[in-house]
Every structure is written in structure tokens, then in C-alpha cells.
Amino acid sequence: MKRRFGSLFLAAAFVVIYAESAAAKARPDNAPTSTITLSVDATEAPRKLFHARMTMPASPGPMTLVYPKWIPGEHGPTGPIIDLAGLKITAGGKTITWRRDDVDMYAFHFEVPAAAKEIQVALDFLSPTFAGGFTAGASTTAHLAIVTWNQLLLYPEGANVSDVTFKANLSLPAGWKFGTSLPVASQSASKVDFAPVSLERLVDSPVLTGEYFLVIPLAANPPNEIDIAADNNADLAISPELATTLKRIVSEAVSLFGATHYTHYHFLLTLSDHTAHFGLEHHESNDSRVAERSLLDDALRDVSLGVLPHEFVHSWNGKYRRPAGLATPNYQEPMKGELLWVYEGLTQYLGNLLSARSGLWTSPQYRDHLAESAADLDHKPGRLWRPLIDTTIAAQILYGSPAEWNSLRRSVDFYDEGWLIWLDTDTKIRDLTGGAKSLDDFCKRFHGAPSTAPMVKTYVFDDVVATLNEVAPFDWRTFLQTRLNSTDFHAPLGGIERGGWKLAYQATPNGVLKDQEQVRKFTELGFSIGLRLNEDGSIADVIEGLAAAKAGIGPGMKLIAVNGKAYSAEILRDAVKATTDPRQRRIDLLIDNEGHIENHQLSYGEGEKYPVLERDASKQDLLSKIIAPSTWAR
Ligand SMILES: [Zn+2]
CATH class of the missing domain: 2.60.40.3650 (Immunoglobulin-like)
Known part of the structure; x- marks a missing residue:
């Protein structure tokens, strides 16, 4: 909703200038x-x-x-x-x-x-x-x-x-x-x-x-x-090591952009x-x-x-360089989010890059975070109706979206899918230039010199394409628009693959997923039976098309028992694990559906599945090159 009071008196002391930039x-x-x-x-x-x-x-x-x-x-x-x-x-x-x-x-x-x-x-x-x-x-x-x-x-x-x-x-x-x-x-x-x-x-x-x-x-x-x-x-x-790491976040960022604002x-x-x-x-x-x-x-x-x-x-990407639709003259003027895949998506890519380059994360931790985000995006049936660009336009309503049916609704996916798309872009630049150029060169051109005091320099989609072309000539418009408008079931994993790695699944949670489960108090079985559970056994989300959804389970229900035993995360994991035995390919779940007790039978036979990045030895390990520090030695 937008309403102006153009005919009303405006205090003469205030000069109003509306300008694009x-x-x-x-x-x-x-x-x-x-x-x-x-x-x-x-x-x-x-x-x-x-x-x-x-x-x-x-x-x-x-x-x-x-x-x-x-x-x-x-x-x-x-x-x-x-x-x-x-x-x-x-x-x-x-x-x-x-x-x-x-x-x-x-x-x-x-x-x-x-x-x-x-x-x-x-x-x-x-x-x-x-x-x-x-x-x-x-x-x-x-x-x-x-x-x-x-x-x-x-x-x-x-x-x-x-x-x-x-x-x-x-x-x-x-x-x-x-x-x-x-x-x-x-x-x-x-x-x-x-x-x-x-x-x-x-x-x-x-x-x-x-x-x-x-x-x-x-x-x-x-x-x-x-x-x-x-x-x-x-x-x-704070430990001296972590204090040093925080200093490296600054030195690595300044090295990446080559100037400050x-x-x-x-x-x-x-x-x-x-x-x-x-x-x-x-x-x-x-x-x-x-x-x-x-x-x-x-x-x-x-x-x-x-x-x-x-x-x-964001001091560079978002504050200094800002999408024209987000650079509004005052706080009553609605914002337009269509370039949030740059504002937030590129920031997600570069922020995580700096987490690795500074040593805040180890290299395996960076890969585990990436595997987790990529797998989540690769298990979202909501992709079939909602292209990424719509998550940016609808950001103003999606930030408050609930956990239930996240897989069908999608949420502010431009953060993590932005990570994938900019990794795709970075590896493509390196490919096109035989390793001579990278996304770091884009950042230096787009966000860098000369150093200035805080100021806003707005941009539109064409400016992003033009700067990419200055770094490495290519049809970047089609490259980006294809990914932004896609309603393909699968997430854009090209950057991981060009980076020399593959998204795979293993029987134990990777280190980052373990940390996330511990801190956020949830149980991740989304990549196996298609269930995400809160600490108390209530179901946060169900992934349409996988075993739990096929068995008639939905968000808001609460697990009471697994194969006749009172629910705990460990008992459910054990039951999923046991399905690799052909004689145990059925899991009986007793469920409280808002006061109504129900039995549901899952047919499933693939055991536990958790995401991990596996090295593809047929390609060079570009990903490790991308996350290597430039101001200190690991
Ligand atoms: Zn942000």
C-alpha cells in the first residue's frame, strides 16, 4: 500500500528532492x-x-x-x-x-x-x-x-x-x-x-x-x-585466536574489495x-x-x-552499491526487492568466503555449510512453481514465513541460492579466463576503488551484466536470467561441480549439520524420509514426494512412537538406519494430529542420508583455491 499526501501542506523548511540515484x-x-x-x-x-x-x-x-x-x-x-x-x-x-x-x-x-x-x-x-x-x-x-x-x-x-x-x-x-x-x-x-x-x-x-x-x-x-x-x-x-580471526575478517575483506567506503x-x-x-x-x-x-x-x-x-x-554490497529499487528517498516509500539475489545473495557468497578465508571456518566447515545449503535447495518441490526471482520480489512477505511447508512455499532462498549462483559465476569466470580472473576482480570493479566516505551508488541488472562482461566477456544476461527464472526441480549445482566437488549423501551427519542440530534444536531427516522435527517431536516440515509425505504425514503433527517405542530423535534415526536391511523397510509411526492419534506406515529403504561434498578427482580443486586466504597462510 502506498499513499501520498501531495495536496497537504508540507513544512517549508524541508526541501524534498526525489531522484533516481x-x-x-x-x-x-x-x-x-x-x-x-x-x-x-x-x-x-x-x-x-x-x-x-x-x-x-x-x-x-x-x-x-x-x-x-x-x-x-x-x-x-x-x-x-x-x-x-x-x-x-x-x-x-x-x-x-x-x-x-x-x-x-x-x-x-x-x-x-x-x-x-x-x-x-x-x-x-x-x-x-x-x-x-x-x-x-x-x-x-x-x-x-x-x-x-x-x-x-x-x-x-x-x-x-x-x-x-x-x-x-x-x-x-x-x-x-x-x-x-x-x-x-x-x-x-x-x-x-x-x-x-x-x-x-x-x-x-x-x-x-x-x-x-x-x-x-x-x-x-x-x-x-x-x-x-x-x-x-x-x-x-574471547580467545586470542578468535580475536586474531576477527582482524583477518577485516583484512581479507579489504583485500577482496581493494578499497573501503x-x-x-x-x-x-x-x-x-x-x-x-x-x-x-x-x-x-x-x-x-x-x-x-x-x-x-x-x-x-x-x-x-x-x-x-x-x-x-554489506558495507560494500548493499550500502555503497545498492539496487535502485532499494534506494528509496524516505522510510515510507515501498522498496522493490528484485535485485536481492545480488544484495543478499552475493553477500551470502562473499560473507561465507570470508568466513573461510579468515579462518572463522575451516575448509571442511565451509564445504559442510555449502553441502547443507545446496542439499536443502535441492529438496524443495516449491521450486516447481516459484522461481528464485519471485522470492526476491516477495521478500517483504517471505521474511516472516513459517517453517511449515517451507519446502512447498520456499522462503528467502535468494541468500543460499545466491551463494550457489555466485559460486557458479565465480567458477565460470575462472574457466573462461584460464584462471587469470575471478569474482574478486568483479568485486574490485563493482565495489572497490576509489575509497570514499559513506555514499550510495545505485545499480540495475544491466550494470551487473556489464561489469561481469568487463571481467570476462560472456552471455551473462542469459546465464543469470536462466537461473533466476528457472522452475526446474533441481538447484543450480554447476558451481560446486566446476569447483571440483559433488553434492553427495552419507549415512552420518557432517560436522556443521551436527552443530546446527545442537544449536537450533532440531532433527534433520529431510534428505532421507523427508521429515524435519523440532526437539519435542513436533513436525516442523515435510518434504512432498518423500516417504513421510507419502504416508500422509504433515507439519504440525507430533511423533509419539516409532516402531512401538516412545519417540526420541535417536530411536527415529535408528529406525531409519535399519531400513537398509531389506526385512525392515517399513517404519510404523504413532502420531498425535492435534489430539487425534493416528498410525502411519512409511515405506523406505535407503537408510540415513545427510549431505556432504565429495571430491571429483577428474577436475581441479577450484573450490579450495577460491576459499584460500590472501593475507595470511593457513
Ligand atoms: Zn544480509
């Missing part, structure tokens, strides 16, 4: 300027309550303020309007009556009284306890908080966010430290005054604050650091079991939230810390 959005020198002040009180963050007060210029007459809706990097209308409370608008101490728009829940209309030159806006943000979602999910605990500015402000409807200046200050709980890429003007014991910045930069610069806080410098020229807040002081005990970068890492877990990219920082023991536990490191190189890559 965000690079062309600079405010003319002679334009009038005015600053909105924003005071955020985060002292009650541990009880999940923020208070904000704003003073902004206004002119008498009708005015509309809006709450940010389309959040950059979340690729959808995820602004948590439901958690906005306490809205009071005043002028000269007198209350102004507001009325929400009847259609656009994010817009508030009111009348600025005669002679008023400015208005005051007060609001509360009710910080959620819900641990899902992105920044709109749980963001505060007893010991830490992430301050996400777009949740704490309103701005004039129709404004271009690069033209509105905000001067923010932040009050923190006593003794809490903080990290942010926002420039600090001054600070006292528990209040920080930030320098005036555009609304665009403010929203792009969250603040991580907490009682237990660690800062590790990662690089100089330009400076780069990781700021870590934890619920427990003991969780900050930030002045001082901050990894903002939250270690908590009580916040949402995800990563959100910003130009000069990232907001990454992982389980509290992720720096200490090997399985958590394997499963969770790949978010750090991924979000760092």
Missing part, C-alpha cells in the same frame, strides 16, 4: 536548513521502555508526521508502529490534537497553531519481549540494549531523509558503556550528545550499550573495531539469549545479535558468527 540526493547549498533535536531516555531499557522527546520547526497550518515504516536492510515494512505509545504533540506548552490517518497507520495529522514556530513531540517506545523478527524484536535485557533510532522518532511526511538534520542525545543507565558509528559531540557520566547528522545517517547508526562491554580494535586506516555487549561478563572472554567501522555485537538473533547491516557498523556463549562455544561459533563477515560485506 541516491548519489544525486545532496541538498543544494542555498536550501534552508533546520534541525530537529531528539532526546532519548534509555535509562528504563531494562524494563523495556524508552522515552523520546523531539523539538522540530513547524509553520502554522496542517502538518503530517510519519513513523518510519520501510526499514533499510530489513527489506520490508517492519517499522514497529504497534509499539509506539505516549504520543503527545504540543506547541508553546499547549496540547495539539492529532489524528492518525485512516488508511496509513504510520501517519499522524494535526494543525500547527497560528504563530507557532516549532512543535514538541513526546513518545514512548514499548520495547518488545518477542525474540523473533529483526530490530522490531527483543532488543533490551537487564544488562544491555540496542538503541534503534527509527523506533524513537517521527519525521515530516514527504521529507527526503538525507535532507533532514537531527541532533540527538541519549541518556543511558548508570555505568553502561556504549559503541556506535554516530559521531559524539560531548559526553558526561550517563548522557551522550551526538553531532548533528542527516536522518538517513542517524537511522543507519544504532547504539549498542551495556554494563559488560568490551572493545577490540581490529584495524587502522581506516579504523575498525568490534564493540561487544554481553549479559554475563564471563561471555566476553567507511571512515570508522564498528562491529556492534550483542551476546544474549534474550534478544532476537540476527544481523542488520549499516554503512559504518552492523548490529549483530547472537547467543551469549558464541565467543566460547565451538558449535555456536560455527553456526552463529558467520553473521559478522556477512554484515561487514
Whole structure:
């Protein structure tokens, strides 16, 4: 839904320039300027309550303020309007009556009284306890908080966010430290005054604050650091090896792109079991939230810390180079996701590449992750109706899609299928040029020199094709469009094969799958009988066409017993394993289907099957070359 208020009065102080390219959005020198002040009180963050007060210029007459809706990097209308409370608008101490728009829940209309030159806006943000979602999910605990500015402000409807200046200050709980890429003007014991910045930069610069806080410098020229807040002081005990690995993520990324587009970068890492877990990219920082023991536990490191190189890559791919459809003039304008297979897909490829090149993952771990993602995509009957390009266009609804029938619906597959397509592209470039060129050369051209301060350079599909052609002439348009529009049952595995490996299945889970099962508490039998189970035996997903689906089993049912024995993951695995014996090719499952107890018989005879990459000795091992470090020796 999109609605403009073109006929309504717009505060004269705000110049609105709509332009295709965000690079062309600079405010003319002679334009009038005015600053909105924003005071955020985060002292009650541990009880999940923020208070904000704003003073902004206004002119008498009708005015509309809006709450940010389309959040950059979340690729959808995820602004948590439901958690906005306490809205009071005043002028000269007198209350102004507001009325929400009847259609656009994010817009508030009111009348600025005669002679008023400015208005005051007060609001509360009710910080959620819900641990899902992105920044709109749980963001505060007893010991830490992430301050996400777009949740704490309103701005004039129709404004271009690069033209509105905000001067923010932040009050923190006593003794809490903080990290942010926002420039600090001054600070006292528990209040920080930030320098005036555009609304665009403010929203792009969250603040991580907490009682237990660690800062590790990662690089100089330009400076780069990781700021870590934890619920427990003991969780900050990072090993020297891991600290060195984090530094290598930076040096390998800078080596890959050959230039930077930030002045001082901050990894903002939250270690908590009580916040949402995800990563959100910003130009000069990232907001990454992982389980509290992720720096200490090997399985958590394997499963969770790949978010750090991924979000760092976005400083180049997503923030600096941004699809035109995602570079909107403000947060009310809908975003178009059709190039997310580049924005997120290439970032997935490069982020995982950096996980391997930095040593965050071993080479076998990289291959195990790749095998797991490739096998998952190769077992999705939803591919038969939904081409990858539709997952990008529908990203705004797919991010919230449930686990059940993921195999038939598909989800935000442009991440992992992007990994496969860009591996396909990288190996193809190496093939075409006899090994002289690679996707690294594409990155240097597309994202690299000259180094700049944060800026946006937009692109369209043709720009991607043109740059690939500069690296290695080929019909890249057809190459990419075939993969984006395919409704073939099988995933694009050409890159793995050209890389000298084959997707195969073995009788034991690979190391990464074991880590994932342990951390995410599920049982993966999708590649054998077509079942994915939660820890309690409830069925998360069923793969259409495989044994469990053929036996009439669906998501939401719960396994009670396997061949007459009470269900456990081990008992089910043993029963699947035993099917390699021709006399045991039937598994009897007792199932609770929402209160109705049912018997289901599976016919199956292939034993346990888990994905693995096997070396194809007839080809050279390009994959190992691709993931080899360039700034240190393994
Ligand atoms: Zn991403």
C-alpha cells in the first residue's frame, strides 16, 4: 500500500528532492536548513521502555508526521508502529490534537497553531519481549540494549531523509558503556550528545550499550573495531585466536574489495539469549545479535558468527552499491526487492568466503555449510512453481514465513541460492579466463576503488551484466536470467561441480549439520524420509514426494512412537538406519494430529542420508583455491 499526501501542506523548511540515484540526493547549498533535536531516555531499557522527546520547526497550518515504516536492510515494512505509545504533540506548552490517518497507520495529522514556530513531540517506545523478527524484536535485557533510532522518532511526511538534520542525545543507565558509528559531540557520566547528522545517517547508526562491554580494535586506516555487549561478563572472554580471526575478517575483506567506503567501522555485537538473533547491516557498523556463549562455544561459533563477515560485506554490497529499487528517498516509500539475489545473495557468497578465508571456518566447515545449503535447495518441490526471482520480489512477505511447508512455499532462498549462483559465476569466470580472473576482480570493479566516505551508488541488472562482461566477456544476461527464472526441480549445482566437488549423501551427519542440530534444536531427516522435527517431536516440515509425505504425514503433527517405542530423535534415526536391511523397510509411526492419534506406515529403504561434498578427482580443486586466504597462510 502506498499513499501520498501531495495536496497537504508540507513544512517549508524541508526541501524534498526525489531522484533516481541516491548519489544525486545532496541538498543544494542555498536550501534552508533546520534541525530537529531528539532526546532519548534509555535509562528504563531494562524494563523495556524508552522515552523520546523531539523539538522540530513547524509553520502554522496542517502538518503530517510519519513513523518510519520501510526499514533499510530489513527489506520490508517492519517499522514497529504497534509499539509506539505516549504520543503527545504540543506547541508553546499547549496540547495539539492529532489524528492518525485512516488508511496509513504510520501517519499522524494535526494543525500547527497560528504563530507557532516549532512543535514538541513526546513518545514512548514499548520495547518488545518477542525474540523473533529483526530490530522490531527483543532488543533490551537487564544488562544491555540496542538503541534503534527509527523506533524513537517521527519525521515530516514527504521529507527526503538525507535532507533532514537531527541532533540527538541519549541518556543511558548508570555505568553502561556504549559503541556506535554516530559521531559524539560531548559526553558526561550517563548522557551522550551526538553531532548533528542527516536522518538517513542517524537511522543507519544504532547504539549498542551495556554494563559488560568490551572493545577490540581490529584495524587502522581506516579504523575498525568490534564493540561487544554481553549479559554475563564471563561471555566476553574471547580467545586470542578468535580475536586474531576477527582482524583477518577485516583484512581479507579489504583485500577482496581493494578499497573501503567507511571512515570508522564498528562491529556492534550483542551476546544474549534474550534478544532476537540476527544481523542488520549499516554503512559504518552492523548490529549483530547472537547467543551469549558464541565467543566460547565451538558449535555456536560455527553456526552463529558467520553473521559478522556477512554484515561487514554489506558495507560494500548493499550500502555503497545498492539496487535502485532499494534506494528509496524516505522510510515510507515501498522498496522493490528484485535485485536481492545480488544484495543478499552475493553477500551470502562473499560473507561465507570470508568466513573461510579468515579462518572463522575451516575448509571442511565451509564445504559442510555449502553441502547443507545446496542439499536443502535441492529438496524443495516449491521450486516447481516459484522461481528464485519471485522470492526476491516477495521478500517483504517471505521474511516472516513459517517453517511449515517451507519446502512447498520456499522462503528467502535468494541468500543460499545466491551463494550457489555466485559460486557458479565465480567458477565460470575462472574457466573462461584460464584462471587469470575471478569474482574478486568483479568485486574490485563493482565495489572497490576509489575509497570514499559513506555514499550510495545505485545499480540495475544491466550494470551487473556489464561489469561481469568487463571481467570476462560472456552471455551473462542469459546465464543469470536462466537461473533466476528457472522452475526446474533441481538447484543450480554447476558451481560446486566446476569447483571440483559433488553434492553427495552419507549415512552420518557432517560436522556443521551436527552443530546446527545442537544449536537450533532440531532433527534433520529431510534428505532421507523427508521429515524435519523440532526437539519435542513436533513436525516442523515435510518434504512432498518423500516417504513421510507419502504416508500422509504433515507439519504440525507430533511423533509419539516409532516402531512401538516412545519417540526420541535417536530411536527415529535408528529406525531409519535399519531400513537398509531389506526385512525392515517399513517404519510404523504413532502420531498425535492435534489430539487425534493416528498410525502411519512409511515405506523406505535407503537408510540415513545427510549431505556432504565429495571430491571429483577428474577436475581441479577450484573450490579450495577460491576459499584460500590472501593475507595470511593457513
Ligand atoms: Zn544480509
